[in-house]
Amino acid sequence: MTTRSLLARAGQAVIVLVSVAVATFALGRILPGELATAVLGDTATPEQIAEFNRKTGADQPAVEQFRTWFTGVLHGDFGTSALTGQKVSDALADRAVPSLLLVVFAEVLALAVAVPLAVWAAYRRGKAPDKAANAGSFVLLATPQFAIAVLLIYIFAVQLGALPATGYTPPEQDPAQTFRTLLLPAVTLALGLAAVYYRVLRAGVLETLQQDYILAARAQGLTPRQVLFRHTLRPSLLPLVTLVGLNFGFLVGGAVIVEQLFAIPGLGTYALGAVQTKDFTVLQGTVLLIAAVYVLVNLAVDLLYGVLDPRIRHAR
Amino acid sequence: MNPLGTTNPTTGKPASSADGHGSLLRLRGYSVHLHSPRGIVAAVDGVDVDLARGRTLAVVGESGSGKSVLCRSLLGLLPAAAVAHRGGTAHFDGIDLAVTGEAALRDIRGRRIGMVFQDPMTALNPVLPVWRQIALPLRRHLRLDRRAAKRAAVELLDSVGIPDPARRADQYPVQMSGGMRQRVMIAIALGCDPDLLIADEPTTALDVTVQAQILGLLDRLRAERDMAVILISHDLGVVADHSDDVMVMYAGRQAERGATRGVLAGPRMPYTRALLDAAPTLHGERGRRLAAIGGQPPDLTRLPDGCAFAARCPRVQDRCRTQAPPLAPVPGSAHDGACWNPVPVPGSADLPEGGAPIPQETQETSRA
Ligand SMILES: Nc1ncnc2c1ncn2[C@@H]1O[C@H](COP(=O)(O)OP(=O)(O)OP(=O)(O)O)[C@@H](O)[C@H]1O
Numbered sequence: 298m299t300t301r302s303l304l305a306r307a308g309q310a311v312i313v314l315v316s317v318a319v320a321t322f323a324l325g326r327i328l329p330g331e332l333a334t335a336v337l338g339d340t341a342t343p344e345q346i347a348e349f350n351r352k353t354g355a356d357q358p359a360v361e362q363f364r365t366w367f368t369g370v371l372h373g374d375f376g377t378s379a380l381t382g383q384k385v386s387d388a389l390a391d392r393a394v395p396s397l398l399l400v401v402f403a404e405v406l407a408l409a410v411a412v413p414l415a416v417w418a419a420y421r422r423g424k425a426p427d428k429a430a431n432a433g434s435f436v437l438l439a440t441p442q443f444a445i446a447v448l449l450i451y452i453f454a455v456q457l458g459a460l461p462a463t464g465y466t467p468p469e470q471d472p473a474q475t476f477r478t479l480l481l482p483a484v485t486l487a488l489g490l491a492a493v494y495y496r497v498l499r500a501g502v503l504e505t506l507q508q509d510y511i512l513a514a515r516a517q518g519l520t521p522r523q524v525l526f527r528h529t530l531r532p533s534l535l536p537l538v539t540l541v542g543l544n545f546g547f548l549v550g551g552a553v554i555v556e557q558l559f560a561i562p563g564l565g566t567y568a569l570g571a572v573q574t575k576d577f578t579v580l581q582g583t584v585l586l587i588a589a590v591y592v593l594v595n596l597a598v599d600l601l602y603g604v605l606d607p608r609i610r611h612a613r
Numbered sequence: 614m615n616p617l618g619t620t621n622p623t624t625g626k627p628a629s630s631a632d633g634h635g636s637l638l639r640l641r642g643y644s645v646h647l648h649s650p651r652g653i654v655a656a657v658d659g660v661d662v663d664l665a666r667g668r669t670l671a672v673v674g675e676s677g678s679g680k681s682v683l684c685r686s687l688l689g690l691l692p693a694a695a696v697a698h699r700g701g702t703a704h705f706d707g708i709d710l711a712v713t714g715e716a717a718l719r720d721i722r723g724r725r726i727g728m729v730f731q732d733p734m735t736a737l738n739p740v741l742p743v744w745r746q747i748a749l750p751l752r753r754h755l756r757l758d759r760r761a762a763k764r765a766a767v768e769l770l771d772s773v774g775i776p777d778p779a780r781r782a783d784q785y786p787v788q789m790s791g792g793m794r795q796r797v798m799i800a801i802a803l804g805c806d807p808d809l810l811i812a813d814e815p816t817t818a819l820d821v822t823v824q825a826q827i828l829g830l831l832d833r834l835r836a837e838r839d840m841a842v843i844l845i846s847h848d849l850g851v852v853a854d855h856s857d858d859v860m861v862m863y864a865g866r867q868a869e870r871g872a873t874r875g876v877l878a879g880p881r882m883p884y885t886r887a888l889l890d891a892a893p894t895l896h897g898e899r900g901r902r903l904a905a906i907g908g909q910p911p912d913l914t915r916l917p918d919g920c921a922f923a924a925r926c927p928r929v930q931d932r933c934r935t936q937a938p939p940l941a942p943v944p945g946s947a948h949d950g951a952c953w954n955p956v957p958v959p960g961s962a963d964l965p966e967g968g969a970p971i972p973q974e975t976q977e978t979s980r981a
């Protein structure tokens with residue numbers, strides 16, 4: 298990718314993030330109910346409410362509130378939760394770690410299973426292993442996430458006692474335990490992802506195998522392994538890369554079911570709580586952070602496209 | 614008198630119909646029948662080839678006449694499920710290709726038989742730098758390590774006439790012109806110094822000046838390396854200039870074959886004649902498809918009992934519709950044809966019209 302198109306992408310990213318900031322801020326004002334009553338309770342007097350609004354800046358005009366908040370954000374200060382008194386940036390930093398670890402872990406597991414399986418199944422198209430893998434992916438796609446989670450907890454935590462059923466240990470305390478606590482939730486997410494990745498990559502590999510250069514590679518006496526992994530895999534990866542990126546962005550803030558079932562203090566749970574308590578400062582910060590992750594991942598996907606496909610890199 | 618003057622003076626036979634001793638590739642009655650949605654297709658039917666080192670055999674014929682299937686079948690590149698039946702024999706340097714398993718065939722492909730494809734735009738992998746595509750077969754067959762393979766790749770690029778090969782080696786196909794890509798394909802095919810090079814319409818996708826360069830390159834490499842070459846082409850101009858022998862295919866069968874100059878100077882099979890007439894001039898516009906023959910190529914799933922060309926043939930006789938003519942020496946020529954009613958040799962009006970192919974001895978006597 299050229300420097301120019303990189304700059305253009307960075308400019309787009311900034312525009313996206315500012316738009317998200319404005320939109321979430323506006324959303325906070327549209328949602329019914331007031332923070333003051335949520336915090337102080339229904340019995341609060343009008344004086345108490347006015348005092349609360351003055352302290353939190355809620356009596357200022359919306360534009361002024363936005364300016365104050367956004368200036369803070371630019372300096373790394375996401376404000377303070379009126380509900381808990383906790384600094385939002387601290388909370389986000391705490392919450393982002395388990396979320397990111399969980400998603401990276403799940404993506405790695407999913408790809409480790411889906412990529413070899415998809416290549417093999419496509420190569421043996423229509424044969425028993427292909428049929429078995431296709432059927433397996435359908436079953437996984439049709440099974441709700443919570444059912445997978447409950448099943449895994451039952452087998453590995455309850456019956457075998459091999460892994461903790463719920464909870465999370467931060468890596469700075471005990472990295473091995475972090476791994477153990479994240480394993481079951483990551484597998485839960487990975488199974489669903491792997492089913493989709495398998496199907497997308499298998500279709501891509503099947504298409505690539507039709508290409509002339511694959512026939513040429515076979516005419517060179519290359520082994521099936523060389524044909525598949527040197528010649529076929531890379532040109533088949535583009536749709537998968539897009540999908541992995543999208544899922545990554547989505548799961549950082551959207552793995553709520555898994556976070557809840559396994560009691561992992563991640564971003565999804567944090568955002569959900571903020572919606573329920575109308576804690577706008579928290580909500581705005583969380584949404585902005587998730588949007589930033591999306592934007593960064595997308596940028597990475599674009600860069601990876603150029604690495605995977607020189608036609609994109611060398612196109613004018 | 615023989616107007617052709619291209620036969621071997623000592624044997625009086627075209628080089629291609631030697632009895633197969635000393636030939637690198639020897640096919641006898643080679644047939645490939647394929648499954649298709651409409652039934653079984655006789656894509657290749659009873660083909661004989663004798664090809665010696667250092668010589669070029671051109672294979673010509675309309676689209677769908679089985680040229681590519683012939684080559685792919687020899688290398689075991691057809692999808693196994695598509696092959697309904699293989700017949701006849703195929704020997705490469707004494708190896709019976711019919712009984713050679715896939716693993717052993719893989720050692721022959723790329724190592725002893727190289728292949729160049731028609732379209733260098735699609736036959737090179739767009740996501741690998743060209744040196745890696747040259748290096749992969751070198752690493753597999755010659756067990757070169759990565760560094761040696763890269764060095765060899767650069768040398769090969771140099772030997773196929775690519776300027777600044779060290780820089781070009783790191784480029785991707787998208788950064789190269791069509792002619793340069795075809796040179797890369799040739800470099801890949803030649804990497805392991807094969808005994809036989811199969812070029813399936815290597816210049817059809819290229820423009821005229823580049824075609825000439827590529828064909829010249831193939832000629833030079835064949836001579837340098839004493840390779841045998843099978844040159845598939847639609848273009849009789851290419852065939853005339855760049856082959857020793859020619860096999861004309863029609864509907865999977867050999868229609869006529871012999872020394873190239875003899876066949877092109879005095880075609881006896883009406884189909885070959887039509888091909889020549891369809892080509893504007895032998896040395897004129899190149900790369901044109903042989904389109905101008907009236908009628909449609911036959912349905913290969915339902916070939917007639919008689920000659921496959923009968924329905925389109927200007928010299929058709931009753932016998933042509935009921936009995937397929939065998940490939941046999943044509944009276945008055947030095948080459949073989951499959952025709953009951955061959956085109957008369959130019960300038961010799963005394964040929965029996967509609968006469969059956971005369972047995973070989975008769976022909977020898979008549980020419981002595
Ligand atoms: N994999 C396959 N399965 C079934 N039929 C095939 C297959 N490949 C080729 N054929 C059929 O075999 C016949 C010969 O095809 P082939 O590709 O050898 O022709 P060709 O002489 O190379 O033509 P062209 O000049 O267009 O390349 C055609 O009728 C084609 O449809």
Ligand SMILES: [Mg+2]
Nearest residue numbers: 680681682813
């Ligand atoms: Mg062809």
